[in-house]
Amino acid sequence: MRFLRVRLAFAEQVRHPMHEFLVSHPEMDREELWTWRFLGDRPAVLFRVVGPIEPYRERIADVETISEYTLLPVTEDSFYAFVRATPTSEEWEWILAFAQESIVVVPPVIYTDTGTAVFEALGDPEDLRALLAALPESVESTVERLGEYDRRRSPETVLTDRQREVVATAAELGYYDVPRTVTISDVAAELDITDSTVSAHLRKAESAVMQETLSLQD
Numbered sequence: 001m002r003f004l005r006v007r008l009a010f011a012e013q014v015r016h017p018m019h020e021f022l023v024s025h026p027e028m029d030r031e032e033l034w035t036w037r038f039l040g041d042r043p044a045v046l047f048r049v050v051g052p053i054e055p056y057r058e059r060i061a062d063v064e065t066i067s068e069y070t071l072l073p074v075t076e077d078s079f080y081a082f083v084r085a086t087p088t089s090e091e092w093e094w095i096l097a098f099a100q101e102s103i104v105v106v107p108p109v110i111y112t113d114t115g116t117a118v119f120e121a122l123g124d125p126e127d128l129r130a131l132l133a134a135l136p137e138s139v140e141s142t143v144e145r146l147g148e149y150d151r152r153r154s155p156e157t158v159l160t161d162r163q164r165e166v167v168a169t170a171a172e173l174g175y176y177d178v179p180r181t182v183t184i185s186d187v188a189a190e191l192d193i194t195d196s197t198v199s200a201h202l203r204k205a206e207s208a209v210m211q212e213t214l215s216l217q218d
Contacts, residue, residue: 003106004128005145008117014090014138015115018066021059023115026197027052029204030160031081032108042067043095047081048074048108050204056081090138097134102127114161118144166191166201175202 010019022028028051036045049056053071060069060081068084087095098105102123109119121131135141169190174181188198 001122002125002128002146002148003120003122004143005118005120006132007142007144008094008119008135009140009142010115010117011138012115016088016091017063018060019111019115021056022051022111022113025051025055027055028113029077029200030113031111033111034107042084042086044082044084047083048078049081050078052077053079090136093136094139097131097136103131112160112162116161163201163205166198167205170198170202
């Protein structure tokens with residue numbers, strides 16, 4: 001069984017309003033699509049969202065295509081979102097690309113704060129190539145990994161583009177040197193963002209890397 005890890009880049013004009021909210025709101029980190037049921041004209045999906053719940057609640061209430069939603073807090077900065085909505089024609093186009101009996105998408109699908117989505121799919125090589133070919137032209141796809149499937153790896157631990165940028169900048173400036181030669185404030189000044197934003201990105205990135213490292217040792 002082969003697998004591929006794909007990053008989809010959605011142009012701003014075809015992003016779902018909630019994905020655009022994820023991109024535009026400075027405190028939102030990511031949405032993880034964990035399960036879905038694409039039956040009828042209003043699919044039901046379950047997200048785990050990392051970010052503040054109240055701004056999310058205010059925005060989702062204004063999205064006309066979403067007919068039903070329930071938000072369930074998990075921690076101070078994460079919650080579940082059960083959503084029923086009517087996809088746009090553009091969304092149906094790429095959703096149907098996955099509607100093949102020979103393809104299995106491994107959850108979660110990670111929607112990032114830079115307008116991309118990352119996921120892993122399993123299948124025969126020809127079927128995986130057909131999946132990529134079936135994606136609409138409005139969605140740019142990049143294959144990040146291809147090989148034999150390893151159950152211990154998951155896109156859940158993939159760093160977002162923004163996290164990678166912050167970590168790379170911190171490493172370049174000397175934040176991870178021993179002894180450390182710069183501070184959080186130095187990294188924040190270089191990126192022109194707040195200290196708290198840098199701290200949050202580094203903390204989440206470091207946690208993701210450690211979780212993947214430990215899982216590979218099981």
